Amino acid sequence: MTAPPPVRSQSSYFWLCLALSATVFYGFSITYFQPMLVGAYPESSATVHLHGWTFFLYYLLLPLQACLIRARRVEWHRALGTLSLGLAAAMVGTGMVVIGTQMNLSLQPDGSPFWQGMGPAVFATLILFVIFFTRGILARRDRDRHRRFMLLASAGGMGAAGFRVMTQVLGFTVSAGVVGILVPNLFIVAAILIDRRRGRPLHPVYRTGLPLSVGLEVAAFLVTPTPIGRVLAEALGSVGRALAPLY
Numbered sequence: 003m004t005a006p007p008p009v010r011s012q013s014s015y016f017w018l019c020l021a022l023s024a025t026v027f028y029g030f031s032i033t034y035f036q037p038m039l040v041g042a043y044p045e046s047s048a049t050v051h052l053h054g055w056t057f058f059l060y061y062l063l064l065p066l067q068a069c070l071i072r073a074r075r076v077e078w079h080r081a082l083g084t085l086s087l088g089l090a091a092a093m094v095g096t097g098m099v100v101i102g103t104q105m106n107l108s109l110q111p112d113g114s115p116f117w118q119g120m121g122p123a124v125f126a127t128l129i130l131f132v133i134f135f136t137r138g139i140l141a142r143r144d145r146d147r148h149r150r151f152m153l154l155a156s157a158g159g160m161g162a163a164g165f166r167v168m169t170q171v172l173g174f175t176v177s178a179g180v181v182g183i184l185v186p187n188l189f190i191v192a193a194i195l196i197d198r199r200r201g202r203p204l205h206p207v208y209r210t211g212l213p214l215s216v217g218l219e220v221a222a223f224l225v226t227p228t229p230i231g232r233v234l235a236e237a238l239g240s241v242g243r244a245l246a247p248l249y
Contacts, residue, residue, distance in 0.1 A: 014196050015149055016068040022156055022189050023061040029163030030058065032170070047249050053096035057159070060089055064156055068149075083142065090135055093159075097128050102242030103249045109239045119226060120179040122234050123161070126222040127183060130158030130215055150207040153193055157186040158215055183219050187212060 034054055037043035063086060070079040101124055108117035138151030165182030172178035190212045194204060225231040242249075 013072060015153070015193075016065060016072050018153065018189060018193055018196075019068040019156070020065040022153075022160065022186075023065050025167060025186075026061045026160050026163040027058075029160075029166035030054065032166050049096055049099050049249050052092065053100050056089055056092045056096060057162075060086070060093060061156070061160070063089070064152070067152075071145075071149075083139075087139070090131075094128060094132055098241060099245045099248050101125050101128065102238055102240075102245050104242070105235055105238035106240075106242030106246075109235065116174070116176065116179070118235075119176045120165075120183075121238060122226050122231055123179070123183050123219060123222040125234075125238060126218045127158055127161035130218060131155050133214075134158055134211065146205070147207050150193070150205055150211070154190060154207070154211040154215065157189045160186045161219075180223060184216065187215055187219075190215070 034043065063082060067079055067082060067086075070076075070082070101121065104114070104117045105121045105125075108114050108121060134151050134155035138148050138155055141147040141151055161183035163182075164186050165179045168178040168182040168185070169175075172181065190208060194208050194212070197203075197205060197208075225234065
């Protein structure tokens with residue numbers, strides 16, 4: 003007896019996840035995987051590599067999890083979902099070490115202009131990932147809410163990859179960073195349009211999640227040159243100093 007075909011909503015979610023992950027892999031292949039393969043990647047700490055590989059594994063897991071649901075392998079999906087909790091914790095922990103360290107360095111007289119202009123926004127993407135991933139786990143028994151929160155978390159967390167993609171068009175500039183962090187929200191817009199095309203109303207998760215994502219990212223850019231942004235930069239720098247032994 004053959005399994006029934008997957009419903010269209012599950013199929014669309016899988017393809018969205020696959021497209022999102024493919025974008026992430028392309029972005030990181032430019033500045034990480036390709037240089038690593040040719041031995042040109044600069045010497046870095048184990049934490050930096052752990053940070054990169056945990057993100058890689060998460061975005062590898064994302065379409066796989068969607069595929070398992072599409073194939074009705076619910077038990078496998080749940081087992082991998084449990085493992086993803088540790089993966090997400092490692093992503094966030096190493097992310098804070100990297101962001102804090104780079105922000106601390108950016109406060110020096112010869113600090114990186116990129117991190118001076120982009121640090122708070124990069125931190126905002128990590129916050130969005132934490133918020134939506136946590137909400138997704140809490141909503142795991144509600145399939146419709148769970149998958150939408152996970153899509154929001156995944157789009158929110160891919161800003162660094164989005165920036166790397168945009169550098170191919172705009173160069174290594176703050177403009178590429180701004181566009182790269184905001185553009186991933188188009189995956190959520192695409193999900194909304196798919197729902198609307200199928201006659202579904204705007205889902206409450208997207209109704210609140212998309213404005214929160216865009217709002218927090220834009221706010222991070224706007225406050226960066228202000229006294230509030232300076233306080234935030236100092237706070238992140240202090241985190242970096244505290245976590246320096248881990249870098």
